[in-house]
Amino acid sequence: MTSTETIIRVRGLCNQFGSNIVHQNLDLDVYRGEILGVVGGSGTGKSVLLRSIVGLMTPTAGEIHLFGKNLLTLSSAERAALEQRVGVLFQKGALFSSLTVLENIALPLIEHAGLTRRQADEIACVKIALTGLAAHAADLYPSDLSGGMIKRASLARALALDPEVLFLDEPTAGLDPIGAAAFDQLLKTLRDAFNLTVFLVTHDLDTLYTACDRVAVLSQKKVLVADRLDVVARTDDEWIRDYFQGPRGRAASQAADRIGM
Amino acid sequence: MSHTLILQPGPEPCLQLSGEWTLPHYRQLRLQRLDAPGQVQRIDAEALTALDTAGATVLLQLLGAERLCTLVPHATGLSVERKALLLAVANAMAEQRGGAPDARYRLGDGLARLGGQVLNGWRQILAFLNFLGLTLVTLLAVMLRPWRWRMTALVAQMHQAGLNAVPIVAVLNFLIGAVVAFLGATVLREFGATIYTVDLVAYAFMRELGVLLAAILLAGRTASAFTAQIGSMKVNEELDALKVHGMNPIEMLVIPRLLALVITLPILGFIAILSGIAGGAVVSVLSLDISLTRFIAIVQEVPVKHLLLGLAKAPFFAVLIALIGCLEGFKVAGSAQSLGEHTTSAVVQSIFVVILINAIAAMFFMEMGW
Numbered sequence: 001m002t003s004t005e006t007i008i009r010v011r012g013l014c015n016q017f018g019s020n021i022v023h024q025n026l027d028l029d030v031y032r033g034e035i036l037g038v039v040g041g042s043g044t045g046k047s048v049l050l051r052s053i054v055g056l057m058t059p060t061a062g063e064i065h066l067f068g069k070n071l072l073t074l075s076s077a078e079r080a081a082l083e084q085r086v087g088v089l090f091q092k093g094a095l096f097s098s099l100t101v102l103e104n105i106a107l108p109l110i111e112h113a114g115l116t117r118r119q120a121d122e123i124a125c126v127k128i129a130l131t132g133l134a135a136h137a138a139d140l141y142p143s144d145l146s147g148g149m150i151k152r153a154s155l156a157r158a159l160a161l162d163p164e165v166l167f168l169d170e171p172t173a174g175l176d177p178i179g180a181a182a183f184d185q186l187l188k189t190l191r192d193a194f195n196l197t198v199f200l201v202t203h204d205l206d207t208l209y210t211a212c213d214r215v216a217v218l219s220q221k222k223v224l225v226a227d228r229l230d231v232v233a234r235t236d237d238e239w240i241r242d243y244f245q246g247p248r249g250r251a252a253s254q255a256a257d258r259i260g261m
Numbered sequence: 262m263s264h265t266l267i268l269q270p271g272p273e274p275c276l277q278l279s280g281e282w283t284l285p286h287y288r289q290l291r292l293q294r295l296d297a298p299g300q301v302q303r304i305d306a307e308a309l310t311a312l313d314t315a316g317a318t319v320l321l322q323l324l325g326a327e328r329l330c331t332l333v334p335h336a337t338g339l340s341v342e343r344k345a346l347l348l349a350v351a352n353a354m355a356e357q358r359g360g361a362p363d364a365r366y367r368l369g370d371g372l373a374r375l376g377g378q379v380l381n382g383w384r385q386i387l388a389f390l391n392f393l394g395l396t397l398v399t400l401l402a403v404m405l406r407p408w409r410w411r412m413t414a415l416v417a418q419m420h421q422a423g424l425n426a427v428p429i430v431a432v433l434n435f436l437i438g439a440v441v442a443f444l445g446a447t448v449l450r451e452f453g454a455t456i457y458t459v460d461l462v463a464y465a466f467m468r469e470l471g472v473l474l475a476a477i478l479l480a481g482r483t484a485s486a487f488t489a490q491i492g493s494m495k496v497n498e499e500l501d502a503l504k505v506h507g508m509n510p511i512e513m514l515v516i517p518r519l520l521a522l523v524i525t526l527p528i529l530g531f532i533a534i535l536s537g538i539a540g541g542a543v544v545s546v547l548s549l550d551i552s553l554t555r556f557i558a559i560v561q562e563v564p565v566k567h568l569l570l571g572l573a574k575a576p577f578f579a580v581l582i583a584l585i586g587c588l589e590g591f592k593v594a595g596s597a598q599s600l601g602e603h604t605t606s607a608v609v610q611s612i613f614v615v616i617l618i619n620a621i622a623a624m625f626f627m628e629m630g631w
Binding site: 096097098109113114115119122123125126127129130132141142143144159161162186189190192193194 | 283284285287288291312313314315317318321322341342343345346349350353354594595596597598599
C-alpha cells in the first residue's frame with residue numbers, strides 16, 4: 001500500500017521552550033498509506049512533534065508541509081479545510097466531558113459535513129461499532145467510561161470525518177494486551193481499507209512490530225533514523241540498542257517472529 | 262458523476278454501486294431507497310470509485326447487517342481491504358442488537374421530575390447537615406492537636422479570600438453608603454429632618470448592610486472559587502490520591518478554608534461598615550451641609566450594641582458560605598458541565614442562605630428588643 005507520495009514533510013524543525021531545546025533541525029517524511037511509529041525516550045518531544053504537525057503549536061523555526069502545503073503560511077480558512085482531512089487521538093482521549101460518546105462523534109459530522117442530527121447519529125453508531133465499543137456505550141458520558149473505552153471512543157471521534165491522516169498519541173497505553181492487539185489490528189484494517197496514513201506515537205513495542213511499516217526514532221533533538229523496523233533495530237546507537245535489545249524489546253521481537261511477521 | 266445504486270433485475274438480482282460513496286455525498290446517498298433488500302443476491306462494485314465508512318453506513322442501512330455479511334464475500338469489484346472493512350462494520354453492527362432505549366415523553370414525566378426535585382432538595386439538606394457534622398468533628402479533632410494546624414494553608418486562604426477582597430468590599434459599600442444617604446436625604450427633607458440621614462446610614466450599616474453586603478460579595482467571590490478548586494481536584498482524582506495517601510480531604514482542604522472565612526468575614530464586615538459610613542459622610546458633607554465633626558459626633562452617639570449585633574452574624578455567614586462552597590466542590594462528577602453546574606449552585610445557594618438567615622436574625626433581634 002505504501003507509495004512514495006509524501007503526505008507530511010517536516011524540514012529543519014526547531015522547538016524551544018525557554019532555554020530547553022526540544023527539536024533542532026528535525027527532518028521527517030511520512031508517506032501516503034503507511035503507519036509510521038514514532039518512538040523515543042520520555043521528554044524527547046514526540047508529543048511536541050505531533051502538536052507541531054497538526055498545528056496546535058507554532059514551531060520556533062522550520063517548515064511543515066501537510067498535503068504539500070506549507071502549514072505556517074496558510075490562511076486560517078485554508079488551514080481549517082486542511083485540518084478536516086486530519087484526525088487526532090489525544091493521549092488522554094480529550095473527549096468532550098459534557099457530551100455523550102455518540103454526541104462526541106456526531107459533533108464534527110454536524111459541524112463540518114453539514115449532516116442532520118439523525119444522519120450524523122447513524123454514522124456515529126457505525127464508528128462506535130467499528131472501534132469495538134458496545135452499543136450501550138453510545139449514551140454514556142466520558143466520565144463513565146473505562147480507560148480502554150475512552151481510547152476507542154476517541155478513535156471513533158478522530159475517524160468521524162474519514163480523515164486521510166490519523167495522528168495517534170500513545171493509543172495503546174493503558175490498554176490490556178488483548179485490547180491493545182485488537183487496536184493494532186483495527187488500525188491495520190482501517191489503513192488497508194481507506195489507505196489511511198497513520199502517525200503513531202507509541203511506547204508499545206508490540207504495536208511497533210505488528211502494526212508499523214516504518215519506525216522513526218526521536219533522539220538527540222532530531223529524528224535519528226526513520227526506516228523499516230529491522231533496519232532501525234540494527235542502527236548503532238546506545239538508546240536504540242537498549243530499546244530493542246532490552247528484555248521487553250527481545251520478547252516483542254520473538255513474539256513477532258513466532259506469528260510470522 | 263452520480264453516486265447511485267441500481268438494482269438489476271433478473272434471476273439473480275444484482276446491486277450495482279457507482280460513483281463516490283463518501284461522506285460529502287452522504288445526504289444524496291441516504292435519499293436512495295431499496296424496495297426489496299432481501300432479494301439482492303449479488304453486489305457489483307466495479308463502478309465504485311471511492312468508499313469510506315459513511316458509504317459503508319449507507320449500504321448497511323439499505324441491506325441490513327446480516328444481509329451485508331453474506332453478500333460482501335462474493336461481491337465483485339471490491340478490493341480485499343474494502344471487503345474486510347465492510348465485513349468489520351457489518352459484523353460489529355450485527356452484534357449490536359437492541360439499540361438505544363426509548364426516550365419518548367410520557368404522561369406523568371413532569372410529575373416524576375417534580376417529585377425528583379423535591380427528593381433532591383431533601384437530599385441536599387441532609388448532605389449539608391452531614392457535611393457540617395463531619396467538618397465539626399474533624400475540626401474538634403484538629404483543634405486538640407496544634408501540630409496538625411495548617412497555618413500556611415490558612416494564611417494563604419485568608420490572603421485570597423480576605424485581603425484580596427478588601428478593595429471591592431470597600432468600594433462597593435462606599436457607593437451603597439452614598440446611595441442610602443441620598444435616599445435618606447430625599448425622604449427626610451420633607452420632614453425637615455435631614456440630620457437623621459446620619460443615623461439612617463450608621464444604623465443601617467452597623468446592624469444589617471455592612472456584614473450582609475460583605476457576605477454576599479464573599480458568597481459570589483469565594484464560594485465559587487472553593488467549588489471550582491475542589492471540583493477540579495475531584496475531576497483529576499486528586500481527592501482520591503489524598504485519601505489513598507492517608508490524608509483527610511476535610512482536614513486538608515475544608516478546615517483551612519472554613520477558618521479563613523470565619524476569621525476574615527468579620528474583619529471584612531467591619532471594613533464594609535466603615536466604608537458605608539464613609540460614603541454617607543461624603544454625601545452628608547458635600548450635599549447636606551452637615552460638617553464632618555457633627556457627622557462623627559452623631560455616629561458616636563449610636564449604641565455600640567448595634568455594631569456588635571451586626572458583626573455577630575458574620576461568623577455564621579462565613580461557616581455557611583465556606584461549607585456550601587466546599588460541599589458543592591465535592592459533589593462535582595467528572596465533567597466540565599458538572600463543574601459549571603455546581604459552581605453556579607454554590608453561589609446561588611450561599612447568597613440565598615445568607616439573605617434568609619439575615620432576615621431571620623433581624624426578626625429575632627427585633628423580638629428580643631435588642
